[in-house]
Amino acid sequence: MVQLPLRRKPLALLYAGSAVLVGGMGAPALAAGPEPDAAPVPVVVVTGSRIEHDSYDFPAAIDVVDAARIGNAQLRVNASEALAAVPGLVVLNRQNYAQDLQISSRGFGARSAFGVRGVRLIADGIPASMPDGQGQAATFNLDMAERIEVLRGPFSALYGNHSGGVVQLFTRDGQGRPTVETTVSGGSDGTRKIDINSQGEVGKVGYVIDVSRFDTDGYRDHSAARRDQGFAKLSMRPGADSRLTITASSLDQDDTQDPLGVTWATFRRDPRAGEIDTTDTQLPNRTLAERYNTRKSIDHQQGGAAFEQRFGEDRLRVMAYVGKRQVIQYQAFSRGFQAPPTHSGGVVDFDRDFYGLEVQWIAVHQFAGGKLSTTAGIEYGRSVDDRQGYENFVGTQFGLRGALRRNEKDTLSNLDPYLQTEWAGGPWVLTAGLRRSSLKVDVEDRFLANGNDSGSSDYSRITPVLGALYKVSDQLNVYASAARGFETPTLNELFYSNSGGGFNFNLAPARSKHLELGAKAQLGEDTRINAALFQARTEDEMVVDTAGGGRTSYRNASSTLRRGAEVSLESSLGAGFSARAAVTLLRATYETGFGSVSAGKRLPGVPRANAFAELAWTEPGGRLGAAIETLASGKIYAEDTNLETAAPGYAVVNARIQARQSVDRWRFKQFLRVNNIFDRNYVGSVIVGDTNRRYYEAAPGRQWMAGVSAEYTF
Template sequence: MKHAHFPLNAMAALFAISSGAIAAEPAAEPVDVVVISATRVGHTVFDMPASIDVIDAERIREGQARINASEALAAVPGLVAQNRQNYAQDLQISSRGFGARSAFGVRGVRLIADGIPASMPDGQGQAATFNLDMAERIEVLRGPFSTIYGNHSGGVIQLFTREGDGAPSIETSLTAGSYGSRKADLNAQGKQAGIGYVLDASRFETDGYRAHSAATRDQAYAKLTLAPFDNAKLTITANALRQDDTQDALGTSWATYQRDPRAGEIDAADTQNPKRTLADRYNTRKSIDHQQIGANWEQRFGDDRLRITAYGGNRSVIQYQAFSKAFQAPATHSGGVVDFDRDFYGTDLNWLHVSQLAGGKLSTTIGLEYGRSSDDRKGYENFIGSQFGVKGALRRDENDKVTNLDPYIQAEWETGAWLLSAGLRHSSVKISVDDHFLGNGNDSGSLDYSHTTPVLGLLYKLAPSLNVYASAARGFETPTLNELFYSGAGGGFNFRLQPAQSTHVEAGVKARIGGDTRINAALFQVRTRDELVVDSSSGGRTSYRNAGRTLRQGVELSLDSTWQYGISTRVALTTLRAVYDQGFGTVLKGSRLPGVPNANAYGELAWKDSAGRFGAALEAVGSSKIYAEDANADQPAPGYGVLNARVTANQHWQGWRFKQFARLNNLLDKQYVGSLIVGDTNKRYYEAAPARNWLLGVSAQHQF
């Protein structure tokens, strides 16, 4: 077996290039992007008292397949975004350790697309609904100001798509790569009669790197923008995602991973077929059908602004899990097939008022956010007789409702070199269960969670090119529906879970060196009580419990530079000490939080010719070891470091624009664990990352 090691030499070289005394020619100062994620008042990233990174369209689109948000998010400090090589379970995303324990989907990090939540009222979100083909930028907010978004806001990731403008154009792109991966995308955009439009449709298919991990994903997206009145703007977005019978590879034990990283776990209970895997025996898979539509109305009255957002949609899921027949014996068990149909909708209404106060500018936003989801949820046995992986007898039938009602206020006062920002949000989350299947007891009941989250930030401009800031906040995380569904190894709905409450503090510095180098650095600490941790996890079913106190302390650093001859560099470094500050059960004080590396890094050395026709880049990605369970007793996923390379080219001919790219990932062919299933009862924690792999892409755009 080849062990992966952190690429110290590669990282050191990239860092030296970024920070060394290379005599660069004067470069034009890059334009700062105005962001709204932290204070809801537009500012450049440089002038925000918060840790926030902006990923632009070039980083999202150029040289990427635009299949997973993790492709672009790798360059953000403080954020860990892992492609699990399992499209049945979505990405694994954590911000400063929040969300690392998620068994599937994204929790602990708030997802928003074009102002429309991609996270449900309980905090569970799906990054797969993001449309990366039409993305204009992604804003990644970390630290205290994340909490102003309420429940499950350990971080905020906002996607903004492009708006239709100019003459009509149509574009098609094709990509193909290792393991049978291929994607086709077709889009059109333009603006006519004052109406901007964007239309996009794509299909992605893969045979999968890991055994039993094939997937097909169809996505569609539409966006209309118009200005029906003076100083008014209406934006309508709609998106759809469909994945039929997406195979679920499950996790593997350490022994299986060492033997063959691509292999599935053998089903030891299947004595008649000693080589058959659990995934094959139960045909573990998931089908997803998601549709959503939303509208945003913005009306300006001088400096004041009214914004109204409304959305609604439906999500249907059927999932076949890997439970053995023996494990389904308890009367309380809800079966190995999850089948639910969800309707959801919500609205956000806010008013921005700008006035003068004490010689400075005061901007005050008052708002109210409401969200509701209703699940018609059923569970079935996943066998009939001796046949597994089929829908059997009914074992669960209930209706689950989650609502949130959050009034909030944010105020920002700016005068001279000072900027003071403060906010207050009161979140009320209500969860109710109406159980219709009483053969295993009545799980009907309700839970009410509420919490007030204040935030305060202060920024001081020491010089035109140097800002310092400090911020603090309180935050909270309720259990998601998925975390409430089971209690212990075979129990029903878990009404005992309490929300986790946290206190965040941060201090940082933002600097410009000349016109071509930017540095952002942040020092932070988060104390949490009643942290939600995995109680047991097996075959795709996970139950949770409250632990004691946890402590997160860390440093984030990002450094961007441009040099002569078209060379640019980026470095993003994170160190994070995330530990249990109080022991519980067999877990000792000081044990590391599972799923959270104590260091990760990204480095990039890129080149582009002066005409912008050709480009190339070398990327380095590294992570320290990661523990898989609370006691830190089992084999952790070893640290790793990988190198990736990409080249791009584009040409213009009359009204046409052609682009090509080639990407080679894991250049040195390292074998490493890319992600973990935290707390798996059977110790099948490990999800292998791909060996050396390639990707090619071409596109053609015609503007009429």
């Protein structure tokens, strides 16, 4: 979505009475959130520039999803609910809470088998991505979100390795009189959620506390899940020019079922069905997911603190975080008892400890008739996995932890210094930046029955960024930017080599060159349009080499080319009506062939086009609102040759209505939403490169959800 000013205003007026601090120091705290479906409002962003910035005057494609949009008639469970209207971004709900969402930015990250790679995730300034670039959007707390900033294009490179895009979430600050709120919601397929939160100020300390439980029976067979989340935040001001923010969060998912992908024939027969295990002689109609009881348990805790001290316009910021993640996952193999000694087994079990630190200095000076802002910083991150692998059967029964097949210690660390400067004077805004991204991978193999796979790899690269924006008039800004990007193999992509051996330490990082041209325009006082043309050329793109028996190995392939355009519009139509739309066109292809893949083939997982449109109405007092939404996507190929059946394109229509009331100290809200009104059958996401051709993950048919909340102010 686009959320931009209706008319040009001084920056000081954009958030009068609120404090917007450098990425992670806190989100703007407003006395009352914006009314749902209101006309476009002014926005200040910090992603990209690392300082408060009017997004209209920043030379990059950046969009903001505010609190009203995040919570508009939604369960606030998946980031896909809130990010559907952001151009250039594809967020696919796999209907599989064991594997998380698929998020790609201009095609980067589309081939992730689970979790998020290729796109940097940040929450309150704290990385939600590990040093190797793998992240989990499930750790985002959407109930307490104040806004989400989405940065695409060249400026993403300033965030280092795996920054094809940046998705940064900011939670609200506690302020004012204490409040307590309870929300109860539910819907199709046994979906239900309860959320309880409290916020306020005690003395000079603001606090936010939130706990929630989400349950679903799942749309697909064998896809039930339970997710418990907790979040706490303290905001305080030790001095007049200083600020300290402390956050803590948790995510617990116990035995989340994994429905797996299915073949095209199975999807056509029944979108909800799982793939039948044809090797099962005991129960011939039992699915793979049922036979192996595929599931995943996650226990994730993370805490962080950020301190900022201002010295006039200059400032020092220090951030530190620490966390622990435990995962046990049962996968489905059909090789069973005949597995060779080198077989890693079908049970993944690891304990991860991670921590990091960032120090940043921002200096602001007057220079050459303009304002010069310079940011210098250094970021360090480290994760250590105590990882085991086991057979997923005992005796003749599958789905149980069996013999040990893997035992190792995996250590990842990154150390990234960066420098960024911006000069703004007259009609010009000029920006330049450098970051040296580095990643060290060290493996200590403790299972020596199949040889010693210990080893290490080091990756490093300098990623420069240049950008310029010219203010043609108060109604039109144009800009251009360029950068070099860097994408190392994730730990999971290094696990196997194509020979069937251990770690593939010879896998090289992908290198990319990015270009962008854009315009930001106002048509009158009520309409705003953003448009961008972009190109990204990548060398040594990583693709699936072999996959089978629970192992997937990767190789460096040919060069790739991504070219596309984004257009987004937001307009207030009068009489309480507003409209917004976002369209992305993207041609992502292999520029040179490799193996059986010829030049010109489309990159899997990347639609050629996707779009969002909405017509909304809000009663003048904000007490009642309604909207119709349309989401559309082009077809998506699931593998490199483009010979297998592509997931067909689709268009679905959703509708929502919400209401709110106030009685004395009470505030009440209700919503009703119906997704996929016309009950279309379509593939919601694909598993790229699956050797067994189980590529397809069905999206739900018609679904409803409803919720009520009550808030009391003391």
